[in-house]
Amino acid sequence: MSETAKRARRGGPTIADVARHAGVSSMTVSNVLNGRSQRVSEATKERVLATLGELGYRVNLTARHLRTGRTGMVGLAVPDFTPGYYSELADRLADRFAAHGLRLVVERTSGRRSELESLSAARLSVYDGFVLSVVAGDTQDLEQLSVETPVVLIGERTVPARFDHVLMDNVTGARMATRLLIKRGARRIALLGGATGDGDSMPQLRTRGYLAAHRAARLAIRPELIRPGGFRRLDGFEQVRLLIEEEIAFDAVFALTDTEAMGALTALVEAGLRVPDDVQVIGFDNLSDTRFSVPPLSTVEPGNDRMADAICELLLSRMEEDGERRPAQVVMPAARLVERGTTRAG
Amino acid sequence: MSETAKRARRGGPTIADVARHAGVSSMTVSNVLNGRSQRVSEATKERVLATLGELGYRVNLTARHLRTGRTGMVGLAVPDFTPGYYSELADRLADRFAAHGLRLVVERTSGRRSELESLSAARLSVYDGFVLSVVAGDTQDLEQLSVETPVVLIGERTVPARFDHVLMDNVTGARMATRLLIKRGARRIALLGGATGDGDSMPQLRTRGYLAAHRAARLAIRPELIRPGGFRRLDGFEQVRLLIEEEIAFDAVFALTDTEAMGALTALVEAGLRVPDDVQVIGFDNLSDTRFSVPPLSTVEPGNDRMADAICELLLSRMEEDGERRPAQVVMPAARLVERGTTRAG
DNA sequence: GACGCGAGGTTTATCGTTAAATCTCGGCGT
DNA sequence: ACGCCGAGATTTAACGATAAACCTCGCGTC
Numbered sequence: 001m002s003e004t005a006k007r008a009r010r011g012g013p014t015i016a017d018v019a020r021h022a023g024v025s026s027m028t029v030s031n032v033l034n035g036r037s038q039r040v041s042e043a044t045k046e047r048v049l050a051t052l053g054e055l056g057y058r059v060n061l062t063a064r065h066l067r068t069g070r071t072g073m074v075g076l077a078v079p080d081f082t083p084g085y086y087s088e089l090a091d092r093l094a095d096r097f098a099a100h101g102l103r104l105v106v107e108r109t110s111g112r113r114s115e116l117e118s119l120s121a122a123r124l125s126v127y128d129g130f131v132l133s134v135v136a137g138d139t140q141d142l143e144q145l146s147v148e149t150p151v152v153l154i155g156e157r158t159v160p161a162r163f164d165h166v167l168m169d170n171v172t173g174a175r176m177a178t179r180l181l182i183k184r185g186a187r188r189i190a191l192l193g194g195a196t197g198d199g200d201s202m203p204q205l206r207t208r209g210y211l212a213a214h215r216a217a218r219l220a221i222r223p224e225l226i227r228p229g230g231f232r233r234l235d236g237f238e239q240v241r242l243l244i245e246e247e248i249a250f251d252a253v254f255a256l257t258d259t260e261a262m263g264a265l266t267a268l269v270e271a272g273l274r275v276p277d278d279v280q281v282i283g284f285d286n287l288s289d290t291r292f293s294v295p296p297l298s299t300v301e302p303g304n305d306r307m308a309d310a311i312c313e314l315l316l317s318r319m320e321e322d323g324e325r326r327p328a329q330v331v332m333p334a335a336r337l338v339e340r341g342t343t344r345a346g
Numbered sequence: 347m348s349e350t351a352k353r354a355r356r357g358g359p360t361i362a363d364v365a366r367h368a369g370v371s372s373m374t375v376s377n378v379l380n381g382r383s384q385r386v387s388e389a390t391k392e393r394v395l396a397t398l399g400e401l402g403y404r405v406n407l408t409a410r411h412l413r414t415g416r417t418g419m420v421g422l423a424v425p426d427f428t429p430g431y432y433s434e435l436a437d438r439l440a441d442r443f444a445a446h447g448l449r450l451v452v453e454r455t456s457g458r459r460s461e462l463e464s465l466s467a468a469r470l471s472v473y474d475g476f477v478l479s480v481v482a483g484d485t486q487d488l489e490q491l492s493v494e495t496p497v498v499l500i501g502e503r504t505v506p507a508r509f510d511h512v513l514m515d516n517v518t519g520a521r522m523a524t525r526l527l528i529k530r531g532a533r534r535i536a537l538l539g540g541a542t543g544d545g546d547s548m549p550q551l552r553t554r555g556y557l558a559a560h561r562a563a564r565l566a567i568r569p570e571l572i573r574p575g576g577f578r579r580l581d582g583f584e585q586v587r588l589l590i591e592e593e594i595a596f597d598a599v600f601a602l603t604d605t606e607a608m609g610a611l612t613a614l615v616e617a618g619l620r621v622p623d624d625v626q627v628i629g630f631d632n633l634s635d636t637r638f639s640v641p642p643l644s645t646v647e648p649g650n651d652r653m654a655d656a657i658c659e660l661l662l663s664r665m666e667e668d669g670e671r672r673p674a675q676v677v678m679p680a681a682r683l684v685e686r687g688t689t690r691a692g
Numbered sequence: 693g694a695c696g697c698g699a700g701g702t703t704t705a706t707c708g709t710t711a712a713a714t715c716t717c718g719g720c721g722t
Numbered sequence: 723a724c725g726c727c728g729a730g731a732t733t734t735a736a737c738g739a740t741a742a743a744c745c746t747c748g749c750g751t752c
Contacts, residue, residue, distance in 0.1 A: 028701065041700060044700080066709095069707080
């Protein structure tokens with residue numbers, strides 16, 4: 001009776017229920033569940049397994065977690081769910097963690113708040129490990145963040161030295177991209193999403209590469225070609241339209257992200273400009289979609305697979321029994337150019 | 347000493363630690379934490395709050411969950427992180443649940459296994475509610491799925507009547523899209539991603555709408571125009587290329603998803619065909635990106651916002667104290683045409 | 693015959709939090 | 723003087739699973 005009431009209130013049968021039905025102790029059931037077969041005879045094991053199936057038992061992960069301290073879940077915080085760099089990263093990471101018996105779950109760093117909200121709160125306690133992208137977050141907040149959950153940071157910001165950190169070589173990548181455009185004949189390269197200043201945000205770093213390539217080639221920097229704004233498809237589209245509308249001459253576009261480059265491409269086609277004959281275009285990130293634009297987009301491959309590998313390895317090593325002691329590491333794979341159809345042939 | 351050891355082993359301070367430092371009982375701390383201020387005097391409250399900050403206490407969600415049965419988390423299972431439709435859905439849902447103090451976390455229904463893996467296992471026990479898209483999953487498996495966690499299904503498959511279910515009007519939407527193309531003069535409409543047969547998978551349903559519109563217009567159905575395959579950008583791109591290569595005449599394209607339509611658009615442009623003059627194009631889903639293609643894509647809006655509303659409402663009502671009794675509901679918002687630049691003007 | 697040993701169990705004590713019941717004590721009505 | 727009240731706390735008992743310590747035999751050994 002009280003048992004029925006319990007069942008109705010919440011949850012299915014517990015280990016104790018199974019134990020009672022099978023005429024054994026809870027621990028024996030637990031041992032069967034966890035495959036500790038040395039401690040259980042073949043006969044009892046059979047009996048327990050039968051009862052397990054009969055009652056439709058499901059392990060309660062929350063309880064197990066409280067006791068063992070492991071959930072088998074790794075969290076990934078992304079700025080938003082829209083497809084692009086982070087969804088591809090998520091897929092890559094999910095594969096890798098799955099290979100280690102861990103499941104990846106993705107959370108959005110809620111719209112307006114800083115990422116830190118998603119850390120500082122107790123939210124982390126649910127995960128065995130956490131991957132956090134530091135985009136808008138303030139380095140300050142990170143400093144005073146104390147968590148026991150292993151964390152790997154991704155992103156370009158300078159972060160406290162105690163964190164493992166995986167990042168792209170933004171400056172070099174951007175310099176390579178710009179240099180390629182110059183080498184292929186471009187003289188007036190529009191920079192979409194650019195941001196000057198000596199901070200270390202992604203746009204600032206990539207802009208720095210853009211500027212460095214210009215200086216190296218002794219090419220004048222034209223401030224009117226550095227277009228600020230977001231990095232979405234729409235932003236690329238609008239910035240190119242504005243350039244044309246304002247009659248600012250340009251013969252190449254370096255968009256800070258592939259998504260933005262795709263938008264730029266669209267605007268160019270719409271305006272009747274030929275790519276790469278009239279205007280060359282290059283992006284950054286090497287998203288899988290970029291192979292299927294027209295023409296296929298030239299871009300910077302920031303070492304996506306190596307980054308995913310590194311994130312996974314670093315986090316796993318921290319999650320091990322005594323991996324806590326190892327000093328924090330910084331991994332920055334080399335960037336590489338992918339020349340496709342939006343830049344002229346060498 | 348033993349306290350230090352404990353701290354070092356795992357986790358920060360517990361309620362008990364705080365209580366000891368503040369010279370009160372655990373319950374008093376708990377009451378302060380949960381804002382049950384009627385039970386705590388102003389003075390003690392101050393003291394506890396001070397100690398809380400001093401020790402850097404963070405609530406352990408797992409323990410709370412075990413005790414209260416609530417996590418404050420809602421799960422969403424998607425087939426992949428990358429496709430556009432699910433990312434947009436996830437963003438929509440995250441906003442809505444956030445407004446109710448719940449956080450949405452997204453899981454991938456692991457690559458090859460059926461979605462049911464993500465349900466049948468204990469994984470669900472972590473969530474207060476779960477949204478599951480039934481794409482490849484077998485209806486059979488769903489039948490024998492017994493969980494206490496409230497679940498809302500999304501997707502086109504017929505599902506057991508005991509589940510709340512939100513779906514698109516695939517047939518009508520596809521019929522409307524096809525009819526529009528015919529009305530605008532199309533006579534040979536290629537169907538990308540089509541699948542005949544009387545199943546109720548998304549492609550089959552949308553194909554049914556395509557066929558129905560043809561019959562209604564007494565327009566011959568040409569089997570060579572029904573192109574099977576996936577629904578990604580690449581698939582749309584390749585199918586159009588194949589059509590051209592095989593010299594199959596067509597004057598319109600109905601792509602089963604917007605993503606695929608974008609790929610088709612690219613291939614058409616590349617082939618020098620003008621849209622919508624030579625070939626009209628229409629997609630399905632009304633992804634936000636489609637506004638920024640060239641020309642902007644005409645498409646079918648399946649009622650995305652209403653679907654998100656419905657999913658949220660249904661799940662929330664099930665999550666309430668005694669919402670379990672309400673009979674299961676099926677919600678299917680009306681589809682609506684969005685005429686943009688890839689179809690001719692009326 | 694005392695002892696050790698290991699296979700196959702069971703008991704006990706938590707993990708951190710909270711619902712519910714219980715305690716304490718000064719004030720107040722009759 | 724006695725009972726009652728209620729604000730402000732405390733104590734107790736879970737939630738479900740499991741690590742660690744502890745039983746209990748039957749059997750082989752010196």
